[in-house]
Structures are given as structure tokens and as C-alpha cells.
Amino acid sequence: MRPTWQFGDVYGLDPELLGMVPRPVCAVLLLFPVTDKYEAFKQEEEEKLKGQRQEVSPDVYFIKQTIGNACGTIGLIHAVANNQAHLEFESDSPLKKFIEQTSKMTAEERAAFLEKDESIRVTHESSAQEGQTEAPSLDEKVNLHFIAFVNVGGQLYELDGRKPFPIVHGKTSEDHFLEDAAEVCKVFMARDPQELRFTIIALSKD
Numbered sequence: 001m002r003p004t005w006q007f008g009d010v011y012g013l014d015p016e017l018l019g020m021v022p023r024p025v026c027a028v029l030l031l032f033p034v035t036d037k038y039e040a041f042k043q044e045e046e047e048k049l050k051g052q053r054q055e056v057s058p059d060v061y062f063i064k065q066t067i068g069n070a071c072g073t074i075g076l077i078h079a080v081a082n083n084q085a086h087l088e089f090e091s092d093s094p095l096k097k098f099i100e101q102t103s104k105m106t107a108e109e110r111a112a113f114l115e116k117d118e119s120i121r122v123t124h125e126s127s128a129q130e131g132q133t134e135a136p137s138l139d140e141k142v143n144l145h146f147i148a149f150v151n152v153g154g155q156l157y158e159l160d161g162r163k164p165f166p167i168v169h170g171k172t173s174e175d176h177f178l179e180d181a182a183e184v185c186k187v188f189m190a191r192d193p194q195e196l197r198f199t200i201i202a203l204s205k206d
Contacts, residue, residue, distance in 0.1 A: 005026070022206060023178070029079060062110075083203070151177045154172060
């Protein structure tokens with residue numbers, strides 16, 4: 001990805017701190033702890049949504065997570081693949097190539113393709129090593145999880161490779177997308193008020 005768009009930390013969810021985030025924002029990543037409370041909620045949500053069909057745009061790019069500890073990679077793919085109109089790629093970008101090759105696939109086919117795609121895995125592992133914290137190995141038990149929020153066709157979507165489908169969180173717009181995504185992040189935090197391990201990252205124009 002060319003450096004016109006950058007990932008940066010969101011330091012808090014009150015209006016003042018959200019106001020410090022460069023605009024426009026095209027995706028938000030949330031890193032959160034997978035607790036018993038969250039797992040129980042996830043199960044309930046799935047059962048409920050299976051009964052009442054959501055209207056999910058065919059333009060939403062969604063990929064299932066079948067590789068352990070790859071939620072950061074999946075989150076990145078979700079953020080980038082749903083914002084191709086905004087982002088510019090380097091001509092030799094492995095991510096661009098992966099998105100193009102999988103554009104017509106189902107979420108499950110994309111997951112199988114990712115399992116075999118060396119270039120994305122190598123990129124993921126090298127960028128993980130650059131991070132401040134030591135990256136966990138692919139099979140180590142990790143109880144933190146990354147998901148992405150994106151705006152597709154004026155709807156706010158939560159994209160989580162551990163879930164069977166995208167979650168629709170209602171209407172949004174380019175101008176209010178960050179604030180709308182922040183409201184959903186607050187719900188995640190309220191579910192586990194004792195937890196402090198939440199990190200929010202915005203993909204915004206530098």
C-alpha cells in the first residue's frame with residue numbers, strides 16, 4: 001500500500017480524542033480480549049441473526065479465518081479489500097494480488113486460498129516481527145482478536161473471520177464513519193468493563 005493512507009492509533013473514544021484522528025477514515029480495526037462473556041454473546045448473536053436474515057451488500061469482501069493467530073492479517077485484508085476505491089497499491093503488492101485473485105471467491109474459498117498463499121504469510125510474519133510486541137506463533141493460544149469495521153454502500157459492517165457472516169450495524173457515511181464505528185467499539189468495551197486490553201486503529205489519509 002502506498003503511504004498516502006496510514007494505520008494510526010485511536011487514543012480514546014470521546015469526541016476530543018476522535019477529533020485528533022486524521023480524516024477521512026476508511027476502516028477501523030479493533031483488538032479486544034476473547035473472554036467467556038464475549039464467546040457467550042457471539043453464540044447468542046449468531047443464533048439470533050441466523051433466524052433474521054441481514055441485508056449484506058454483494059460488494060462486501062469477507063474472508064473466513066481458518067489459520068490460527070492470523071486475525072491481524074484477516075483484519076488487514078478486510079480493511080483494504082473493502083476500500084480499493086480509496087487506496088493506492090504498489091505495483092508488486094502481494095495484498096493487491098491476493099485480493100484480485102480472490103475477488104470472485106466465497107469467504108471459505110478465500111480462506112483456503114490464504115492457507116496456501118506464501119507471499120501473504122511471509123508479509124504477515126515479517127510485519128509482525130517489526131511490531132513492538134513479540135508476535136505469537138501460528139499455533140500458540142492467544143486470547144486477543146482483531147476485527148475490522150468498514151463502510152460499504154453507506155452501511156457499517158463488522159467483519160470478523162471467526163463469525164459465519166458480516167454483521168450489519170446500520171447506516172453510516174464517510175463523514176461520520178469513525179464516530180459510528182467508535183459507538184460499536186464502546187459496546188464491546190461495555191460487555192467486559194473490567195478488561196483494559198482494547199486497542200483501536202484507524203486507516204486514515206495521511
